[in-house]
Amino acid sequence: MTHALPSPAAPLKIGTRGSPLALWQAHETRRSLMAAFSLPEAAFEIVVIKVTGDQVQDRALKEIGGKGLFTREIEDALLDGSIDIAVHSMKDMPTLQPEGLLLDCYLPREDVRDAFVSPTVARLADLPHGATVGSSSLRRRAQLAARRPDLNLVEFRGNVQTRMKKLEDGVAVATFLAMAGLNRLGMAHVARSAIEVEEMLPAVAQGAIGIERRTADPRAEALLAGIHHGPTGIRLACERAYLQELDGSCATPIAGMSVLEGDRIWLRGEILRPDGSEVIAGEIRAAASDAAEAGRDLARQLLGRAPEGFFSWR
């Protein structure tokens, strides 16, 4: 399929963080655009932007101010015109974009599940009593604490290699990563097993790549319209509306995952106390055309069941 395009002019600048996964995602975006519009590689330029979040390896991210830590500098580059589109892991994206920017283009979603990573243990359910597991994700920690209060949770950050080294050194017997990132990097073998969503409900937007642009940019608008994956867009609209209604972000103990069933959408959600001492879960089914409204509805349903003081983040 090829599409009509406003006159090419200079190469379209694709902005991204410099991590291996971010670079893969930027190249995937370029590959999609080249295929959809029969354009040469030279029609695009990948611009790597250094972001504060990537410089911080030794402290828990939530301590240095979670929201937008990986995205603010990239959005500034969009706004000042040094890039034309920005490629993001949607899991890390705040639910609201700055004035003048639009985020409504998604590539087909990858596996949404979390990966169980361990040199010695095959599955999450096989972890021995009292085992030490590493994770810095507030959601994963709260979910583990709720279901396996016997486990000893320790902070774990860094890239895949760093984490594997920590496991080899015996810092923990297991850790968790998103299947999507491992699959994209050709590292699926790192996952001992995929954790079914019934066992650990994923983060909102896990496995989805989104592409942001300036609102008033006809060339970027036309290009992104040509690669947008509609079904992923509907699921993301649902999940992000849910997260927004909860005032959540990637740094809150909230899970949420939708699937499409024909023209219907099914959203499951879970909010937790950070220590796992309480879990409020629910689900909703609605017409796919009402995806965002369904997300807000489920959020309100969970909010209505939460006792005073439940939301440390609100």
Ligand SMILES: NCc1[nH]cc(CCC(=O)O)c1CC(=O)O
């Ligand atoms: N917060 C970091 C982050 N953001 C997106 C992914 C993985 C890829 C994805 O979900 O699209 C990861 C790493 C992880 O959780 O293992």
